[in-house]
Amino acid sequence: MAATTDYEHDPKGQELTAPYLKLYTVDSPNGRKISIFLELLKKDYTLPFEINYRFLDFSTGEHKQPWYLDINPNGKIPTISEVDSEGSRTVLFETGAILQYLAFKYDTEKKYHYGPTDGKNFVDQLQWLTYVIASLDSCQFNFVFFSMFAPEKNPAVIEYFIDTSKRVYSVLDSRLKTNHGWLVGDKLNIADIAAFCWVRSGPRFGIDLTAYPDLDAWVQRIEKIDVVAKALEIK
Numbered sequence: 001m002a003a004t005t006d007y008e009h010d011p012k013g014q015e016l017t018a019p020y021l022k023l024y025t026v027d028s029p030n031g032r033k034i035s036i037f038l039e040l041l042k043k044d045y046t047l048p049f050e051i052n053y054r055f056l057d058f059s060t061g062e063h064k065q066p067w068y069l070d071i072n073p074n075g076k077i078p079t080i081s082e083v084d085s086e087g088s089r090t091v092l093f094e095t096g097a098i099l100q101y102l103a104f105k106y107d108t109e110k111k112y113h114y115g116p117t118d119g120k121n122f123v124d125q126l127q128w129l130t131y132v133i134a135s136l137d138s139c140q141f142n143f144v145f146f147s148m149f150a151p152e153k154n155p156a157v158i159e160y161f162i163d164t165s166k167r168v169y170s171v172l173d174s175r176l177k178t179n180h181g182w183l184v185g186d187k188l189n190i191a192d193i194a195a196f197c198w199v200r201s202g203p204r205f206g207i208d209l210t211a212y213p214d215l216d217a218w219v220q221r222i223e224k225i226d227v228v229a230k231a232l233e234i235k
């Protein structure tokens with residue numbers, strides 16, 4: 001297909017040639033969940049699209065501009081815009097939805113996910129992925145906001161979110177212990193990728209990972225995966 005100008009009316013959009021997948025992102029835990037997974041898929045499969053990373057500038061509020069709110073009304077990253085060779089476009093936001101969409105569509109050999117025919121592992125994946133997005137993400141995001149960005153620092157609120165984060169870390173640590181090293185099944189999968197992106201940044205927010213030995217070992221193991229290490233450098 002011929003080169004097409006940007007479907008999203010992105011003022012900084014380049015001319016892209018379909019098929020492509022454009023990831024609107026920033027260098028943050030939520031953004032990294034998707035870039036790591038895309039790079040893993042790219043290593044293992046011949047993907048039917050080129051990946052285009054578009055880093056938004058939060059300091060100028062690009063993520064709150066009308067053109068971006070048209071594709072992500074919540075005004076957050078990440079969002080994917082996938083255009084196939086016929087020019088048909090799929091837009092998706094929310095990391096849990098994006099990870100499952102990419103997994104079900106492109107991880108055809110189920111290297112990084114469990115499908116509906118995989119019994120308990122599929123059920124566990126639904127549960128742990130949802131837990132990570134609903135509990136880990138929100139308490140850590142709130143902790144970061146209230147301790148670093150809120151105009152007024154309220155110690156009780158900050159303490160609440162650090163305590164809640166630590167409780168979630170304990171839950172994940174116990175799960176890794178009983179499930180022998182992965183949150184789900186016996187391989188790196190989309191629930192583990194989602195959790196990893198927040199947990200590895202715990203020390204930056206004052207959480208000592210050595211207090212959670214299984215979580216600590218799991219972070220180090222995932223960070224050593226070549227593709228993951230390279231994906232973490234995409235900025």
Ligand SMILES: N[C@@H](CCC(=O)N[C@@H](CS)C(=O)NCC(=O)O)C(=O)O
Binds near residue numbers: 075077
């Ligand atoms: N539940 C969303 C959370 C996304 C999110 O919180 N993204 C942050 C960056 S890590 C963001 O865009 N923050 C900008 C803002 O809140 O204005 C998801 O899983 O995609």
